[in-house]
Amino acid sequence: MADILSQEEVDLLLSAVVEGELAGGRRDDQTLDGPHHTIYDFRRPERVSKEQLKGLQSLFEAFAREVSIIFPPFLRTVVRVDLVSIDQLTYDEFILSVARPTALTVVDMSPLEGSAVIEYSPTMVFPIIDRLLGGRGAALSEPRELTEIENRVMARITMMMLDSLRRSWDQLVEFQCSIVNQESDPLIVQIVAGSEMVILVGYEIHISDIVGSMNICVPLMLLAPVLDQISQQAHFMRKMAPELAALTRETITHTIQKAMVPIDAILGETVLPLYEIARLQVGDIIQLDSSPDMPITVKVGGVPRFLVEPGRRREQSAVQLTGFIRD
Numbered sequence: 001m002a003d004i005l006s007q008e009e010v011d012l013l014l015s016a017v018v019e020g021e022l023a024g025g026r027r028d029d030q031t032l033d034g035p036h037h038t039i040y041d042f043r044r045p046e047r048v049s050k051e052q053l054k055g056l057q058s059l060f061e062a063f064a065r066e067v068s069i070i071f072p073p074f075l076r077t078v079v080r081v082d083l084v085s086i087d088q089l090t091y092d093e094f095i096l097s098v099a100r101p102t103a104l105t106v107v108d109m110s111p112l113e114g115s116a117v118i119e120y121s122p123t124m125v126f127p128i129i130d131r132l133l134g135g136r137g138a139a140l141s142e143p144r145e146l147t148e149i150e151n152r153v154m155a156r157i158t159m160m161m162l163d164s165l166r167r168s169w170d171q172l173v174e175f176q177c178s179i180v181n182q183e184s185d186p187l188i189v190q191i192v193a194g195s196e197m198v199i200l201v202g203y204e205i206h207i208s209d210i211v212g213s214m215n216i217c218v219p220l221m222l223l224a225p226v227l228d229q230i231s232q233q234a235h236f237m238r239k240m241a242p243e244l245a246a247l248t249r250e251t252i253t254h255t256i257q258k259a260m261v262p263i264d265a266i267l268g269e270t271v272l273p274l275y276e277i278a279r280l281q282v283g284d285i286i287q288l289d290s291s292p293d294m295p296i297t298v299k300v301g302g303v304p305r306f307l308v309e310p311g312r313r314r315e316q317s318a319v320q321l322t323g324f325i326r327d
Helices: 007-020 026-033 048-073 091-097 123-134 148-168 220-239 242-259 274-278
Strands: 079-091 103-108 115-122 178-183 198-209 212-219 262-268 298-301 303-313 316-324
Touching: 048 079, 048 123, 048 148, 048 198, 048 220, 079 091, 091 115, 091 198, 091 212, 103 148, 115 123, 115 148, 123 198, 123 212, 148 178, 198 220, 198 298
Parallel strands: none
Antiparallel strands: 079 198, 103 115, 103 178, 115 212, 198 212, 262 298, 298 303, 303 316
C-alpha cells in the first residue's frame, strides 16, 4: 500500500511549489538532463542558424574590405566601410524602414535564383556624385530623386560594388550579377512577397568627413542553396587548430618573402612644362632638385623606404644604406 503523506509533508510540498523548488536532488537532475526549451515566435521565424550568421558575417566583412580598397583611388579621398549589422526580418519590414526618396538598385544575383536590393542613403549618394563630377563631395540639405545622369553615375558605383561582392564570395559562389533596375520609391520595389524573410546587411560608409549608410537586402530563399556551405565555412574558420593556423601563417609568410619587388634609387626629380619636354634634344641637360650632399631616396614597390649614398661596387653602380623612412 502506498504511504499516506502527513500534514507536515503536504505543507512542505506546497511551500516548495510556491517557492519554485522541490526538496531533494531528483528535480534538479531532471532539469539538467531534460530537454531545453527556447522561445519561438511563429510570426517572425528565425530561419538562419548562428553558424550560418557567422559565416555570412565573415563574407560581408570581406566585401566591406574590398570596397574600402577600391573606392579611395576612384573617389580621390579616404573611404572606410564598416559592417554594423546583419538582421533577419520580413521584406515588408525592410521596405517600410526605408526613407523616401532614396536610391534603390535591384540586382540579379545569378547563378543564384532571385534578386537582391542595394539601398544607398542620400547622405552617401550625393557626396559621391558631387566628387565624381568635379566637386568637393558636398551633401544636399534636402534629399531628392536622382536625375537620369545621376542614376547612370550610381549604376557605375553599383557595378564596382558587385565586382567587390564577386571577389569576396568567389570561394563560395561565382557571382555574375547585373543591374535589373533603379528606383527612388521603395514601395514599388517588390522582389519577394512581403511576408518572406530576408537578410538585411547594414554598412556605415565614411567618405572623407561625410558619413552615409548602405543596406543590402537579400531574400532568404535566394541564399538557401548555399546556407549549408556558409555554415561549414564558418565552422572551419572557427575550429582551425592552432598548429594548422601556425602552419598556414608560415606558408603565407614564406610565399610573400619570395615575391619580387622593384627597388628604385631616385637620384632626383624635376617638373617641366610639356612644351619643353617636346623640344628636348640629345645633349640637353635637365637640372634635378637634388644636390651632391643630399641622400638619395630608395623606393620599394613605389613607396619611399630608405635613404642611401651613391657609389660603386667593383664595376657596377651601387648605393649604401644610411637610414630608414618611417611612415
